[in-house]
Amino acid sequence: MVFIPRREKIYRETLPCEGMGKEIFGLLKQINDTFEEEGLPFNIMVKGGTSRGFVGERARLPAKKCAIATDLDLVLIHMLTLEKELKGKNIFRAAEIMQKALNGTLSNEDIETIRYKPGEVSGIPNTVRGVLLSRDMTVNETVITFKNGRLVLYYTDECLRDIRCGNGLLSTNNSTVVRPHVGRLTILPYGAARLIRFAVEDKAKFIYLPERDIEILWNEAHGKEPLGVYGLMLCHRYQDFSELQEKLMRILVSTGLTKEKSFIGYREKLKKEFFIKNGYEFQLRQRTFEEILHSRKNRMETQKIGRTFRKDDRDNCCHPETTEDRIENGPDMGYSVLHCKDCGFLRIKNKAGRELGMEALPSNRNLMDANIKALPDMGFFNIGKILGS
Numbered sequence: 001m002v003f004i005p006r007r008e009k010i011y012r013e014t015l016p017c018e019g020m021g022k023e024i025f026g027l028l029k030q031i032n033d034t035f036e037e038e039g040l041p042f043n044i045m046v047k048g049g050t051s052r053g054f055v056g057e058r059a060r061l062p063a064k065k066c067a068i069a070t071d072l073d074l075v076l077i078h079m080l081t082l083e084k085e086l087k088g089k090n091i092f093r094a095a096e097i098m099q100k101a102l103n104g105t106l107s108n109e110d111i112e113t114i115r116y117k118p119g120e121v122s123g124i125p126n127t128v129r130g131v132l133l134s135r136d137m138t139v140n141e142t143v144i145t146f147k148n149g150r151l152v153l154y155y156t157d158e159c160l161r162d163i164r165c166g167n168g169l170l171s172t173n174n175s176t177v178v179r180p181h182v183g184r185l186t187i188l189p190y191g192a193a194r195l196i197r198f199a200v201e202d203k204a205k206f207i208y209l210p211e212r213d214i215e216i217l218w219n220e221a222h223g224k225e226p227l228g229v230y231g232l233m234l235c236h237r238y239q240d241f242s243e244l245q246e247k248l249m250r251i252l253v254s255t256g257l258t259k260e261k262s263f264i265g266y267r268e269k270l271k272k273e274f275f276i277k278n279g280y281e282f283q284l285r286q287r288t289f290e291e292i293l294h295s296r297k298n299r300m301e302t303q304k305i306g307r308t309f310r311k312d313d314r315d316n317c318c319h320p321e322t323t324e325d326r327i328e329n330g331p332d333m334g335y336s337v338l339h340c341k342d343c344g345f346l347r348i349k350n351k352a353g354r355e356l357g358m359e360a361l362p363s364n365r366n367l368m369d370a371n372i373k374a375l376p377d378m379g380f381f382n383i384g385k386i387l388g389s
C-alpha cells in the first residue's frame, strides 16, 4: 500500500565477519548450507533488533544501545507464490531448518515469508527494497542479507535518523499501522500498540501519538478500550514482569490510551470486552506454520482483490461526488481535502487552490520528516519524562 511516495534513499554496506558479524555469519551460513544440501530454493534475511544494532553503530550510539539481540528475527524468501509453496511443502522443511539452527528461539509467528522479486535498481535488490519500504516502523527499515558468502547491511535514511534520535515513528505506507483519515495519516490500534511496546521496552525515547489520532481511536472504539485485542496482547507479553506492567500503565495513561490506572484493572476490562464481542475467552495459542501461511495467503488475496477494484474504480471514475472539507485548525489550517465518495480517491488542495497529493498536507510532511518542533499539536511523547527517569 502506498499512501505517500517515499524518497527511498537506501544505504548498503558489506559487514565484516568479525565481532558482531561473526556469529550471525555462522548461523546464516549454516542455514544456507542446509538449504543447498537439500536442494531447497530459499534465501534468508535478518531483520529486527540485530539489524537495528548495526544501524545504531552507524548512528554512533553508545555501545549499550547497540547490544545485539540474542535471537535472530528472520525473513524467509521464497521463489514461488505462497499458494504453490503451501502445496509443495518445501517451505515447511525450510522453517524446520531455521528453527533448528536457532535452537528453538524462533517461533512460527517470528518467521516472516516474502516472495522473491527479480532485479535491482541502483544496486538495491528489489526484494530488499520491498521489505524495507513495507515495515511497520521506520526504525525497522533495515535488513541484513547473506549472499555469496557475504553479509550486507541495508537501511533507509529514515531508519538511521530515527535510531539516532530515539524516535518511535510509524512508517507511512504500512496499512496495518496507519490509514488516511480525511487526508491525514492517522494511527490504527495496532500501530499505537507497536509504539507503546517500543516505549515500554526502551527501544524508543520519543513516540509520536498525536491527540487527534487518540481521539479518533476513542471515537471508533465506541466506549470500549481503544487498543482492544492489541492491548490484551501487550498485557500478555508483560504478564510475568511487574516492572514492565507499571511502565506500560504509566505510558498508556500519559498518552491518553486508557483511563484505567492499574494493570489488573486494564487487563480484566479488556478481557471482559473481548468476551462480550466474541463470545469466548481471549487466549493466545501457538499456531502451526501451515496455519500462519494459510492466513497470510488469504489476507494477501483479499488485499489484491481490494487493490484491483480500487484501481479500476479510480481509472474509470470522473469523481462526480467529490466532497471538499476545509481544515479549520491545527497545522493543516487553510488546506482542503478532496474526497471522492465513489472510488475513495483523495487529493489535497493548498491555500492557493492547487490540487496535490497527500504528502502536501503539513501534518503528513511533518510526520515524514520527524519534525518535532513543527508538531506543536503535542504529538511527541518523551518517554523518559513520563517514567521520571
Ligand SMILES: [Zn+2]
Binding pocket: 313, 314, 317, 318, 319, 320, 340, 341, 342, 343, 344, 345
Ligand atoms: Zn472517484
